[in-house]
């Protein structure tokens with residue numbers, strides 16, 4: 001698994017919905033790097049990775065950022081208002097991404113100073129941010145929905161020249177549209193994932209991030225995004241990862257499987273990023289239809305890690321992470337797998353995920369770790385794999401899980 005492919009998957013997550021992804025950030029990144037290759041080749045790579053992660057700070061917004069009709073409506077939602085700073089701060093945490101973080105911070109500034117968050121003007125705005133802004137606006141205006149909307153979208157943007165962006169940038173953008181081969185690819189949903197994979201391979205990410213530690217950082221970032229979406233379950237992903245790692249180790253699994261348990265634990269709930277924010281944060285009862293939607297997060301996790309073609313390692317991570325709601329008796333989801341057809345690491349995740357949910361449940365439903373283990377035992381052989389539960393009882397008796405609890409607190 002290459003870190004750049006993983007970043008493409010994180011980008012996909014920011015545009016996730018129950019049907020798949022609207023691919024907004026992919027198109028902005030692709031168009032941004034293309035414009036940069038013409039105007040400012042030196043910053044092409046930074047513009048691409050900033051484009052992929054431009055809206056990472058908008059997690060938790062009421063609607064997808066492109067679904068607001070006007071700029072005013074967009075900025076009423078504080079998640080949208082703060083997303084450039086928040087996204088930039090998140091990116092600063094990835095080694096080698098400080099240039100991209102700077103571009104993200106200013107990608108909603110306007111040439112005439114009416115943008116946000118810093119009300120920069122003209123050349124105060126980094127060129128990479130100006131490029132992302134025009135690419136973002138073109139996609140939000142629907143330029144790439146279909147061929148007919150391309151001309152209509154361009155027409156609606158023309159009037160913003162001199163206000164939202166400079167005359168020179170507009171001229172460069174319009175000039176670039178003569179490259180029909182490139183723009184046809186942007187318009188074709190089916191060719192996007194291939195184009196993203198090609199561009200990831202071509203535009204190297206900074207060396208600091210291009211290693212195993214970089215991959216781990218990105219997976220931790222995904223865990224943090226899930227927390228941002230649902231602050232009530234803060235720390236759930238990292239705790240699940242730590243318990244899963246401890247349990248896999250205790251079961252004498254191969255080092256690579258122990259590693260997989262940790263990584264899959266970090267991302268096991270990433271499909272929740274595609275659920276409506278009001279549903280994720282709801283504390284009261286939910287309807288059957290809404291429950292089906294909540295359950296769809298597991299399939300969305302699997303789909304997310306398949307978003308880039310020919311990346312078997314990433315796909316395997318998604319398969320294991322997304323099957324953590326299967327039940328040993330076959331009554332789980334998303335595929336109703338039974339017994340040992342469920343990957344062992346997924347069976348481990350299933351038990352530790354439920355364990356963490358029980359010990360950190362809100363109000364009176366919260367159980368002590370001891371009571372939670374007893375609850376797992378009561379459901380061994382039906383919901384959970386008995387061997388996994390036995391190992392968990394053993395580990396809890398050892399004090400191992402309790403130690404993990406203290407570490408994760």
Ligand SMILES: [Fe+2]
Pocket residue numbers: 054055065083107108136
């Ligand atoms: Fe944005």
Ligand SMILES: [Fe+2]
Pocket residue numbers: 268269297325
């Ligand atoms: Fe889940």
Ligand SMILES: [Fe+2]
Pocket residue numbers: 236240268269353
């Ligand atoms: Fe979970």
